[in-house]
Amino acid sequence: MALTFFLFFFILLFTMVPLSQVWTVASYVIGKKLKGVKRYPLVLMLEPLFRCNLACAGCGKIQYPDHILNRRLTPEQCWAAAEECGAPIVSIAGGEPLVHKEIDRIVEGLIRMKRYIYLCSNALLLKKRLDLFKPSKYLTFSIHLDGLKEEHDESVCREGVYETAVEGIKEAVKRGFRVTINSTLFDGANPERVRAFFDEAMRLGIEGIMVSPGYSYQKAPDQEHFLQRNKTKELFKQILKDRKKSWKFNLSPLFLEFLQGNIEYDCTPWGNPTYNVFGWQKPCYLLQDGYAKSFKELMESTPWEKYGFRSGNPKCANCMVHSGYEATAVNDTFGSWRGFAKTVKATLSL
């Protein structure tokens, strides 16, 4: 009875995503808790290819020789990874997933498995490829937009990308698809411009905004503009002060509190396991310390204590990215009544 009430109340907190999605995630997490599972995945980060049609300044994901960029995960490999990992949400990233010739089959199969999919795209091909997909509560296009036109085109190192992405978003919204945006912020971001960007994004009819500070990839071309931890907190405090009711975030309320420095968390690197053409990436979506052949091997052979802010690992020192901390925030919400109360308080203060 208490559990039902707990879930129901939680559902009421997050009405920007379908109730079925909230229910699926909530019951999955609570099920793991009841079984005493200490480490479990929340979102599978699936990278079916590394090839991209952009070369963004802050991206360290795509710098490989051509024969690696030409490799693709097959739909069968993608479905097997989703099955093996069991996470209720699958984020399809890359590379640019819409470049993959079988992306529609990959998505169809994951929908059959009842996984909630966030297909991360720069939207350059979205209008052209939209016919391949059918609107579904299981499918969300998560479009990369780092700011208004000037900031976004600068961030992706190509002019005209913002306008193309906005056209794609409008078309997808018009056809009844679920659409969110995902924004990465870097040092030098102007809080007022970011706020104006949030206004503009919500006017496009999207479901919500995902926002995160950029991770300081060692292989990214621009090494000058990654945010340090204190600067991240200050920036998000300024952006999120007097938050507008019209802004909807596809992030947990406690993660937003964390970004503003109101809560201290450590990373949950196993929360978003990553599978790509090399295998299961150790330890997380952002670091590449090796690969495992299976999800089980990843979970059992990764020295998790060596990662995260509190480990003292310099590679983790400034990371506040959602792929590491959103799972911590969700775990906090469900870990205790105190955590749940914090979530309620953070939600009500919006």
Place this chain on the structure above:
Amino acid sequence: MGKEKKVLSGEKYVFSNDSQKIEILEAAFDYRGDVTLELVQGQTIEGYLFNRQLTKAPFFVEMLLPGEESARRIPIEEICAVTFSGKDPADGKSYEAWKAKKEKERREEAKKIESEMKQAGLLD
């Protein structure tokens, strides 16, 4: 090769001892271009070194080779030299080109505005 030295494409390292071998293979793992391994039996293998196990047995590296679907696992005792044979796609050159283009455009825009202001008599 000291830790402070950045590996450049084209460099070749013939191993003189085990600790140097581990250090170079770790650098090859970190490198984003192809590498060529020379094996003790005289064979060479060129491809992308994406995985390694260098601190516990069995000691090996794993590579993906152009035209081959599956990864190859090579025991490290079989490797006697590494050449960083492929160009490094993470050298930031395309970004440098973009920055230079934007800088040129900004300078041209500033010149244009200056010229317009002068014509309007707002600048000497």
